[in-house]
Amino acid sequence: MSGPDLLAGRERALRALELTVKRKLEGFLHGEIIGLRSGPGSEPNEARPYQAGQDDVRRMDWNVTARSLDPHVRAPLSERELETWALLDASASMDFGTALSEKRDLAIAIIGALGLLASGPGNRLGIRVAIGDEVRRLPAAGGGVQLRRSLRTLLSLPRATPGEYPQTDLARAIARMNREHPRPGLRVVVSDFHDDPFAAQIVAGGSIGRAAAGRHAVPGEGALGWADALRRLSARHEVLAIEVLDPRELELPEVGLLTLVDPETGRRREVQTSNKKLRRRYAEAMAAHRERTTSAIRGAGAAHLVLRTDNDWVRDVAAFATARRRASVRRHPTSRTGIR
Numbered sequence: 001m002s003g004p005d006l007l008a009g010r011e012r013a014l015r016a017l018e019l020t021v022k023r024k025l026e027g028f029l030h031g032e033i034i035g036l037r038s039g040p041g042s043e044p045n046e047a048r049p050y051q052a053g054q055d056d057v058r059r060m061d062w063n064v065t066a067r068s069l070d071p072h073v074r075a076p077l078s079e080r081e082l083e084t085w086a087l088l089d090a091s092a093s094m095d096f097g098t099a100l101s102e103k104r105d106l107a108i109a110i111i112g113a114l115g116l117l118a119s120g121p122g123n124r125l126g127i128r129v130a131i132g133d134e135v136r137r138l139p140a141a142g143g144g145v146q147l148r149r150s151l152r153t154l155l156s157l158p159r160a161t162p163g164e165y166p167q168t169d170l171a172r173a174i175a176r177m178n179r180e181h182p183r184p185g186l187r188v189v190v191s192d193f194h195d196d197p198f199a200a201q202i203v204a205g206g207s208i209g210r211a212a213a214g215r216h217a218v219p220g221e222g223a224l225g226w227a228d229a230l231r232r233l234s235a236r237h238e239v240l241a242i243e244v245l246d247p248r249e250l251e252l253p254e255v256g257l258l259t260l261v262d263p264e265t266g267r268r269r270e271v272q273t274s275n276k277k278l279r280r281r282y283a284e285a286m287a288a289h290r291e292r293t294t295s296a297i298r299g300a301g302a303a304h305l306v307l308r309t310d311n312d313w314v315r316d317v318a319a320f321a322t323a324r325r326r327a328s329v330r331r332h333p334t335s336r337t338g339i340r
């Protein structure tokens with residue numbers, strides 16, 4: 001498919017995405033936006049009595065407290081505009097999928113959903129694309145027309161052939177987003193988080209090779225390369241890390257002799273998947289990597305959403321948003337929450 005047929009197909013896909021998201025998710029996420037971070041806004045407003053267990057002591061207004069002899073905090077001022085920047089990992093490992101879609105297509109869909117759900121007055125969505133050592137930038141703008149234009153650009157990105165680009169440096173891309181967009185807001189990182197050497201070995205078959213040789217695959221030591229950059233990003237912004245997975249990355253199917261290809265380098269390895277011990281060790285290695293990824297994201301202070309190419313991602317986003325909203329209400333029972 002090419003030319004007008006390809007463009008028409010993309011337009012139909014974008015319209016279908018918009019209808020699906022608005023119909024299934026609008027009721028879960030829309031509401032009054034109280035602040036750019038979870039809970040209240042960041043600008044001080046009037047003082048009110050301190051509520052133990054609910055208020056942050058760092059917002060204590062000592063002048064009012066001294067005059068009234070009762071502890072008071074400075075109530076935050078609601079912020080009505082939300083600036084969102086999404087970072088899309090477009091490395092070659094994202095061009096993989098064995099279920100309902102490729103990981104990159106799912107990543108683009110979730111960015112489109114975020115744009116539709118954060119499309120209130122004054123809100124803007126900007127997109128950065130990390131591929132190889134490049135970081136491409138789509139300017140922040142509001143409105144459905146600009147969102148569809150940005151999604152068309154993402155859908156038109158060429159697929160990276162093995163060896164065409166150097167390995168994508170996710171840490172560098174996150175650090176650049178933090179440095180170049182300092183205004184507090186929502187930051188979204190969409191990736192499979194296969195950026196570290198251990199994950200690359202698993203996906204390329206390195207762990208399978210060790211398993212075939214009779215040695216257990218052991219996760220790499222030390223922090224993941226992008227963890228520090230994500231932690232610094234979370235210090236200033238509300239951060240959502242979206243991990244995109246395919247079921248064939250988590251465990252090997254029993255299909256006999258299988259050729260694995262490293263999507264970054266093109267390196268090939270043949271493995272015999274009828275070996276039950278080998279399949280078990282591969283699954284254990286990938287589970288260990290995923291556990292490290294989850295710990296790193298949570299340790300950075302970011303929210304973590306896992307989406308799979310074989311699941312209903314709209315339902316998963318709805319469940320995640322509902323859980324976040326309930327948690328925010330528990331933390332701040334006197335305020336109404338919106339997009340978190």
